[in-house]
Amino acid sequence: MKVESRVPAHTRLRHVVEFHDGPADQLARAVAFARATVRRGEQLAVAVPPLVEKAVFDAVGHAGVVALTSPYGASGGSGQTTGATWARELRSLVQSDAGVTMLCGHDPAHDGVDGGYWTELDAALNVSLADLPVELVCLYPVWPLHLEVLEGARVNHPYVLAGGTLTENPEHRCPLEVLRGRERAAPLVLGPPDVTYRYNSWQLHEVRRLVARLAPALGFDAVRSEDLVLAVNEIATNAVEHGAPQAEIQLWATAGGLVCEVHDTGDLDEPLPGLTAPHPAEPRGRGVWIARQLCDLLHVWQDPAGTHVRLHATP
Amino acid sequence: MSVRAAEDLASGDHACAVPVSDEQLWELTARFLSGGLRRNEKVVYFDDGTSEQVLERLTEDRMPVAATLRSGQLQVVPADVTRGAFRSPVADVRALLHSYVDGSVAQGWSGFRMTGQLSYGADAPAGIPMTAYDAALDDVVRERRFTALCLYDHGHYSQDQIERMRAAHREELSAPAAYDDGLLRITHTGVTAVRLAGEADHSNRPVIHKLITDTLDRALRSADAPTDIELNLASLRFLDVAGAVALVHAAEEFPSSHRLVLGDVRPAVQRVLDRCGAPFATQLVVREARQPPGRLPEVADEPHGPRERRLAEAGPADAEPEVRRPGTTGPDEAGPDAVRERPWAGVTDDDPHREPAAEGAAG
Numbered sequence: 001m002k003v004e005s006r007v008p009a010h011t012r013l014r015h016v017v018e019f020h021d022g023p024a025d026q027l028a029r030a031v032a033f034a035r036a037t038v039r040r041g042e043q044l045a046v047a048v049p050p051l052v053e054k055a056v057f058d059a060v061g062h063a064g065v066v067a068l069t070s071p072y073g074a075s076g077g078s079g080q081t082t083g084a085t086w087a088r089e090l091r092s093l094v095q096s097d098a099g100v101t102m103l104c105g106h107d108p109a110h111d112g113v114d115g116g117y118w119t120e121l122d123a124a125l126n127v128s129l130a131d132l133p134v135e136l137v138c139l140y141p142v143w144p145l146h147l148e149v150l151e152g153a154r155v156n157h158p159y160v161l162a163g164g165t166l167t168e169n170p171e172h173r174c175p176l177e178v179l180r181g182r183e184r185a186a187p188l189v190l191g192p193p194d195v196t197y198r199y200n201s202w203q204l205h206e207v208r209r210l211v212a213r214l215a216p217a218l219g220f221d222a223v224r225s226e227d228l229v230l231a232v233n234e235i236a237t238n239a240v241e242h243g244a245p246q247a248e249i250q251l252w253a254t255a256g257g258l259v260c261e262v263h264d265t266g267d268l269d270e271p272l273p274g275l276t277a278p279h280p281a282e283p284r285g286r287g288v289w290i291a292r293q294l295c296d297l298l299h300v301w302q303d304p305a306g307t308h309v310r311l312h313a314t315p
Numbered sequence: 316m317s318v319r320a321a322e323d324l325a326s327g328d329h330a331c332a333v334p335v336s337d338e339q340l341w342e343l344t345a346r347f348l349s350g351g352l353r354r355n356e357k358v359v360y361f362d363d364g365t366s367e368q369v370l371e372r373l374t375e376d377r378m379p380v381a382a383t384l385r386s387g388q389l390q391v392v393p394a395d396v397t398r399g400a401f402r403s404p405v406a407d408v409r410a411l412l413h414s415y416v417d418g419s420v421a422q423g424w425s426g427f428r429m430t431g432q433l434s435y436g437a438d439a440p441a442g443i444p445m446t447a448y449d450a451a452l453d454d455v456v457r458e459r460r461f462t463a464l465c466l467y468d469h470g471h472y473s474q475d476q477i478e479r480m481r482a483a484h485r486e487e488l489s490a491p492a493a494y495d496d497g498l499l500r501i502t503h504t505g506v507t508a509v510r511l512a513g514e515a516d517h518s519n520r521p522v523i524h525k526l527i528t529d530t531l532d533r534a535l536r537s538a539d540a541p542t543d544i545e546l547n548l549a550s551l552r553f554l555d556v557a558g559a560v561a562l563v564h565a566a567e568e569f570p571s572s573h574r575l576v577l578g579d580v581r582p583a584v585q586r587v588l589d590r591c592g593a594p595f596a597t598q599l600v601v602r603e604a605r606q607p608p609g610r611l612p613e614v615a616d617e618p619h620g621p622r623e624r625r626l627a628e629a630g631p632a633d634a635e636p637e638v639r640r641p642g643t644t645g646p647d648e649a650g651p652d653a654v655r656e657r658p659w660a661g662v663t664d665d666d667p668h669r670e671p672a673a674e675g676a677a678g
Contacts, residue, residue: 202518205498208553226583234556237517287556290590 013129015122016137016166017157026105026139027052031059033137037101038064043093047086048105048139056103066093068102071110077187078299079117080272083124084292087275090132099133106140106149115144116185119152123175126156128275137161152178179271186301187310190259193250199236200246207236207249211258214251218258219315228313231294232260234287235309238273239264244306257296257314265306273300321488322350324464326426329456331465331484333477335492338500338512338550340365340468341372343490344430347464349378351428352388356462357419359390361397361431372512375549375579375604388424392431392623399626401436405443405451407626412455414622428462434471437480445476446483464488494522501526507534507541512550515558523558527565527575534573542573549579549604559584559591566599576600 020026030052037044038060046056047068057065068089071082086102093100110117118140125136140153158172195214199207211232215225232249239247244265252259274288292298297312321343324330334340344360348369351358360366370391373380383389400408412429419427436445449465456463465484467477481487494501499513499522507530515523527544534540546562548554554562566575580588581604593601 204516204518205514205553208514208516223582223586227586229553230555230583230587233516233553237555237557241517284557286560286591290556290587293590 011130012133013126013131014135014159015126015129015157016135016159016161017153017169018137018139018161019142019153020139021142023049023051026141027055029139030103030105031055033103034060034065037103042101043099045086045090045093045100045102046105048103049107049109052105070107077110077112077117077185078297079120079122080124080275081292081297081299082121083128083272084275084298086125087128087132088293090129090134094132094134099135102134102136104136104138106138106144106153108145111144111146111149112185114185115146115148115152116182118149119156119178119182120185122152122156123178124272124275126175127272130276175272176270183303186303186308187297187299190252193261194253195251196248197250198246198248199240201240204233204236204240208233210249210251211260214253214258218253220258220313221315224313224315227294228258231291231298231311231313232262234291235260235262235298235311238262238287239266239307239309242266257312260311262309262311263306268300268302268307271300271302274298319486319488320490321347321464322353324350324428324462324488325354326460326462327457328486329453329463329465329484330486330488331467331481332488332490333481334466334468336495336497336500336513337368337468337470338497339490339492339495340466340470341368341550342500342502342512343464343466343488344369345372345376345378346490347428347430348373348389349376351426351462352378352383354425355388356426356428357388357390357415357422357424358383359392359415359427359429359431361392361400361429361433363394363397363432363435365432366391372550377549377579377605387422393627395627396623397431397433398435398440399628401433401439401443401445401448402441403626404441405447408448409451409455411622411626412452413459416455416459416461426461427459428464430464430466432471433465434468437472437476445480449480449483493526494519496522504547505541505545506537507543508545508547510547510550514553515551516553516555517557520555520557520561524561524565527562531569531573535570543576543600544569544573545576545578547578548581548584551584552581554584554587556587556591559587559593562588563592563596563599566596569598571598574598574600576602578602579604 018029020029030048034044034046034056044065045068046053046065047070048056053067068086071077090100090102106118122138129136138153138157140149142150144150154169154171155173155178157169160167160169195210197207197210208229211229212225215228216222220228236247236249239262247262247264250261250263274285274292277289278285288298291311295311295313297310299310301308319330321332324347332343334343348358348360360369370380380389384391400411415429416427436448439445452463455461465480467480469477472480490502492500492502493509496519499511499515499519501522502510504510509526509530530544534542534544562575562577569575575598577588577600580601585601585603588601593599
């Protein structure tokens with residue numbers, strides 16, 4: 001599987017980390033930050049733990065402040081999915097305004113087994129927000145439960161804010177370097193799939209047929225069904241185009257929509273596929289990007305067996 | 316054997332065709348039926364699980380499917396009747412054919428033509444070989460001067476059966492395609508006009524690019540050729556992202572004198588094109604399908620006339636042979652309204668581009 005995770009040469013995102021001593025300190029810093037932002041008349045987007053979010057809204061009201069979608073349910077646990085979702089939401093805010101200031105607060109509820117979610121999220125944001133005029137400040141604990149959270153925060157942020165002073169972060173690394181050698185978590189294991197199908201390049205129409213047959217029964221309307229068929233087709237195509245001649249697709253029909261996994265034995269050149277829209281002149285890489293726009297979750301990971309993609313869509 | 320197009324068959328013709336793909340099966344069927352509708356004939360399709368695709372293709376070809384079904388000009392014979400015919404004595408089928416012709420004459424249609432999915436008869440469910448039914452059909456076609464097209468597709472017939480039926484026919488149609496891989500079928504409909512039917516994905520990706528460059532080359536080489544390269548996508552049901560990107564790129568690389576025009580684009584394909592930058596390509600024109608396919612009237616499941624009912628109930632081979640005098644009863648499915656109403660006559664001129672595929676290929 002060959003896909004895009006470049007950071008554009010000209011980065012408009014300013015990605016800053018600020019460390020705090022614990023939940024109370026995080027809340028106080030968040031409220032102070034929100035007050036200052038709103039006072040300057042800037043558009044503020046927040047993605048913080050629920051208690052902090054309530055305190056922020058209590059302090060500055062709802063005018064000019066937007067809470068971004070927080071990862072939940074089957075869509076949770078995938079930093080790259082959250083990174084893609086926020087990019088989509090921020091892009092719509094930026095269109096109506098000059099720029100956006102965003103406050104992100106670490107929430108241990110999303111740590112998962114090892115805290116790797118946050119490392120992937122920040123690396124993904126460096127890619128997906130790169131071309132947006134966004135000032136992003138992330139509040140991270142100095143003493144997290146999982147050390148990975150701290151280590152990830154140290155390498156993902158090009159700037160550190162300490163004592164009101166912004167300095168460049170000498171430890172900052174680009175997403176490729178950050179994710180190299182870090183095993184990105186596989187999503188939670190599901191039960192046995194409802195459908196398993198091995199296919200090659202000439203059987204993609206069978207893959208589409210499987211999805212087209214399942215989708216309406218799960219409550220997807222005609223248009224969503226067609227979009228879902230397209231999303232799965234692009235992921236399935238990628239697997240046989242860049243991976244191995246054969247790949248496997250698994251489908252789960254759940255009460256919460258369709259879950260699909262595609263497995264191939266190929267290597268992944270770029271760890272965060274489809275986070276940016278490829279340049280129009282670039283013939284490749286658009287399929288995964290479009291699939292991300294059409295699904296609630298699209299998580300790509302790798303292990304010695306090959307490359308894996310999970311996709312989840314709700315009607 | 317001569318080569319003609321399906322829509323050119325006229326009264327007294329009884330031809331066969333062996334489509335290489337499902338897309339060609341729908342194409343041939345629709346063109347044959349359209350030819351009859353245009354000639355103001357009564358047009359009958361013997362269904363066996365295939366009418367949905369045939370009606371869809373007719374709609375994509377911009378034929379007034381709903382109106383002609385309503386008026387009774389176009390009739391879909393239910394599958395149990397189709398199958399029942401092959402469990403009935405040949406004489407009964409002969410009588411049924413006569414009654415159809417009589418009915419169409421009584422209702423004032425200019426003729427009668429029929430085709431269908433008749434593969435149920437290939438295994439001789441009543442012990443009567445299919446060639447016997449075909450011989451009877453041939454007799455009645457000659458006697459009553461109507462038109463019949465027998466389709467033997469690889470999906471429903473074995474190679475042996477196909478060869479046997481082929482040998483029994485005087486004429487075989489062929490509709491040459493520029494490309495047909497079973498998933499995607501491409502036919503030339505003019506010097507710079509092409510029609511795509513089926514699905515375009517990774518497996519046939521190089522074809523589209525080559526098709527466009529070849530067509531553009533043809534247009535550039537001949538001085539009086541149109542400057543629009545037209546791709547009719549009415550029957551293109553799926554286009555993947557790379558295919559959409561290829562179309563957008565192709566248009567961007569056109570010389571400024573030429574445009575790439577995508578016609579009758581289905582909504583799903585339109586959405587893919589939109590997401591791949593089609594709106595920003597100045598030399599790409601995307602025209603939506605006027606009537607989104609897929610909302611066709613329900614075809615009646617019930618057998619229409621008493622004779623059809625009898626065939627639908629036809630038991631196994633030992634059913635008592637009952638010989639009827641041909642022509643005593645006609646199908647009673649279409650009331651007097653059908654005689655008065657000639658919807659087709661009123662719509663022939665409303666759209667000069669109604670049937671580009673058939674017109675182009677016929678020339």
